[in-house]
Amino acid sequence: NAGVTQTPKFRILKIGQSMTLQCAQDMNHNYMYWYRQDPGMGLKLIYYSVGAGITDKGEVPNGYNVSRSTTEDFPLRLELAAPSQTSVYFCASSYSGELGDTQYFGPGTRLTVL
Amino acid sequence: LAKTTQPISMDSYEGQEVNITCSHNNIATNDYITWYQQFPSQGPRFIIQGYKTKVTNEVASLFIPADRKSSTLSLPRVSLSDTAVYYCLGNTGGFKTIFGAGTRLFVKA
Numbered sequence: 001n002a003g004v005t006q007t008p009k010f011r012i013l014k015i016g017q018s019m020t021l022q023c024a025q026d027m028n029h030n031y032m033y034w035y036r037q038d039p040g041m042g043l044k045l046i047y048y049s050v051g052a053g054i055t056d057k058g059e060v061p062n063g064y065n066v067s068r069s070t071t072e073d074f075p076l077r078l079e080l081a082a083p084s085q086t087s088v089y090f091c092a093s094s095y096s097g098e099l100g101d102t103q104y105f106g107p108g109t110r111l112t113v114l
Numbered sequence: 115l116a117k118t119t120q121p122i123s124m125d126s127y128e129g130q131e132v133n134i135t136c137s138h139n140n141i142a143t144n145d146y147i148t149w150y151q152q153f154p155s156q157g158p159r160f161i162i163q164g165y166k167t168k169v170t171n172e173v174a175s176l177f178i179p180a181d182r183k184s185s186t187l188s189l190p191r192v193s194l195s196d197t198a199v200y201y202c203l204g205n206t207g208g209f210k211t212i213f214g215a216g217t218r219l220f221v222k223a
Contacts, residue, residue, distance in 0.1 A: 004157075031208055042201070043158070043213040050208075058209060090157045097208020100146040100165075105157025 001026050004106035006091050012112045013081040021076040021109050023091030031094045032074040033058075033103065034066065036087040043090065049074055050097060081113045118202045123218040132189040134217050136202030139183050147178060147185045150201040150213070158201060158213070162187070189219075197221045 007022045025032065030051050035043040045058030049068040063085060065077040074093075078085060088110050092103040120136040138147065146165055150158040162169060164176045164185070175188040189196055201216040 033209070035213070040215070042215045045209060048209040056209070092157070094208065097210075099144050099207045100148075100163060101207045102148065102160040102163065103158075103211065105159065108155070108157055110155075 003027065004091055004093055004104050006089075006106035006109050008109060009107070010110045012114060013078075014114060015081060015083065017081050018077070018079050019081070019111075021078070021089055021091075021111075023074045023076065023106060024072050025074075025091075025093040025104070026072065027093060027095075027104065028071065029093035029095050029104070030071070031097050031101075032068065033092040033094075034064070034074070034076045035090045035092065036060065036085075037090060037108075038087050046076065046089075078111075083113050085111065086113045087111060117212075118204050118214060120200075120202045120214070120217045122215065123220070125220050125222065126192055127222050128193055129191050132192050132196070132219060132221075134187045134189075134200055134202075134219070135184060136187070137184045138202070138204040141182055141204045145204050147176070147182075148203045148211075149174070149176065149187050150203065152199045152201065152216070154198075161200075192219075192221045194221050194223060 004025045033048045034046040044060045047066040049055045088108045090108045091106040094101045094103045118138045126132045148163040151161045152158040162176045169176045177186045199216040
């Protein structure tokens with residue numbers, strides 16, 4: 001199993017540009033998550049999904065959108081990139097959202113907005 | 115949601131045992147205590163989880179006292195490759211999982 005994969009690894013955007021961060025998992029997990037991590041900080045939840053066709057906002061959703069058309073894929077869309085969105089983005093998945101459930105993380109996408 | 119408090123950073127030397135204590139005074143009855151490890155430029159990865167008493171695996175041990183208001187992650191005989199950030203979570207599962215700033219462990223030669 002490849003686990004959780006993310007593309008691209010690095011990206012530089014200009015202010016106002018848009019892009020989609022790709023995330024895929026091959027573990028047949030129902031739950032998927034997008035986090036951002038700013039330097040020296042913990043992870044903040046952007047959006048999550050409990051299954052195909054079902055998504056919901058996390059702690060910091062403004063400026064982002066998601067979709068979940070399949071169990072495997074959970075892309076994150078940035079519209080009108082701003083310097084405040086410079087961060088490392090991690091995608092994660094888990095089998096369920098039940099107590100004790102553990103999350104599996106991808107390698108991350110490092111995004112810089114100039 | 116269980117709020118956790120852990121030291122911001124710790125230093126150690128190779129070969130020593132490292133203990134990182136986390137307090138979670140308001141942990142709920144059903145919450146598990148979960149620890150993740152994050153190496154630079156990588157995503158976090160699960161290392162150990164427990165509910166009470168002691169849990170041991172090939173990576174670490176987790177000690178949880180009877181009142182469950184704190185827990186201690188123990189890393190035996192650390193090496194340079196154990197330099198990482200360690201997160202303690204009062205895990206309620208799924209989207210309720212909260213990652214704080216974690217403890218930065220720096221292992222020196």
